[in-house]
Amino acid sequence: MTRRIFSPEFKREAAQLVVVRGVSEAQASRDLDVHATVLRRWVWEFGSSGADAFPGKGRLKPDDEELRSLRREVAKLKAERNNLKKGRSLLRQGPTVMFGFVAKYRGVWPVSWMCDALGVSRSGFHAWLTRPQSARARKDERLGAVVRASFVRSDRSYGARRVWHDVLAEGFECGLHSIERLMQMNALRARPRRRQLPKDQGERSIIAPNELEREFEADGPNQKWVADFTYIWTAEGWLYVAVVIDLFSRRIVGWSMKDAMTAQMVTDALMMAIWRRGRPRERLHHSDQGSQYTREPFQRLLADNGVTCLMIRSGNVWDNAAAESFFSSLKIERVKRKVYRTCDQARADVFDYIERFYNPTRRHSTI
Structure with missing residues (x-):
């Protein structure tokens, strides 16, 4: 069995999921598909070295540790005060x-x-x-609880059709219109989708052909990967998120987040995908013509690992629609409802969306 390798970025975010956000080690281990002992070691190293962990030296100062504890206590008191x-x-x-x-x-x-x-x-x-409750009210109450549970599990992003599939999976018999009525009655409304074509103004050096031709389907895993990156605004500035998507399962097999739009960001995302899936026999990597993807170090990494490079046509966003669809879901279902005060806060939330919701549980209409 091939030994799994995790990037330092992945380890830091996994440790923060437990240390900072309060998720239990057992739950985080199941969500991220990481052995509990490995996750516990990451948590211990992160607690010892903080942001310098994986790799790194140094510890948090006692004053910083006390300040973090006090901030947690204040946040808890505010939550109790504002409960009603x-x-x-x-x-x-x-x-x-x-x-x-x-x-x-x-x-x-x-x-x-x-x-x-x-x-x-x-x-x-x-x-x-x-x-006394009527028979219909009793049925609506039972069904409404299942509908709400599905809606909340999706972080309030599912529409009626996806919720309906969850309800049917629970063993209930009902129609789509019943789900629509209950969601409307209980004010459970997913965010409307807004589409906007981006502009491509970047300079290009190495240009690969567009042989994928919008065939966003694969017969098996690790045959076709699509890659792209987007940006998320925080009070500290932009956070850039690069991803690599397997078209067979629509899973995010590689990702990286940086506060600068560099070639290293897309390289780290590709390396995570290779660490997770292994070196391919024959694989296609499809991206846009951004300078991050056309630079020589990234192209050399593709060649060294036997990955064939493909690129979209200039300014044609629909040639990379699978990646654009993921970014649209990320922003509508999570990012646009948040105000991030720091890049670390945005990074933790995107990590949670990818590794604890989108990859393991989210329903994908395409598959």
Whole structure:
């Protein structure tokens, strides 16, 4: 069995998933398909060396460690303070759900306070307590719980059709229109897709032919890879994200994130893909004509690993539609709903989207 190799960037993000974001080691191990002992060693090394880990020297200063602990405590206190305030925006999904929230927490907060905060009447709540449910309401309640669970698992990005497939997989019998009605009734709405053609103004040196011809399908894994990169705005500046996608499974087999648009970024993404999938016998690498992909070091890496280089036609974004589709999903389902104050915060969120949602669980319409 080929020994798996992980890039330093992957190790740092995996360790931060446990140390910073609070995900359990067991859950992170399952999500990332990394052995628990290996992940535990990464966490220990990251805790010892911080940002200088993998490889690196030095430790966090005691003052920095204390400051990080205090920031976590403040964040926790703010979350507790704003619990009911946040509940108002999260629970605007119809009177039934809001009344259920009031009934659940009336031993914690006064009913009049919660009703005022949620914008419902106290008389309506007390009438709801004594009113028997109809058969349809009971069915909608059971089905609605499954619909909401699927919607939340997708980070609120699934539309009715994908949620419907999840509901059918759970063993329920219902039509697509029922799912649409329940999602509308409970205000579960995916973000609308917005398409915008980018402009290509980069200089080109080595140009490869476009032999893929928009055939974004493969008979097996590791036959066709498409690559591209995008950028995400943070308060510290741009974060650039490069990916390599296997067209057979639509998995992100390689990725890299940098604060500068360099050839090293796309090289690191390709190296991660090769480490994960091994050296190919015959493989196509399809990208745009950006200078990062045309430079000699990247082209030499392709040649040394037996990968055939293909490129899209100049200014024709549809020739790389598979990669553009992923970036569209990333931004609509995750990035456009966030405000990133640091590049590290954006990097951690993109890592979470790729390795804990998009690769292992997200449903892909194409396949």
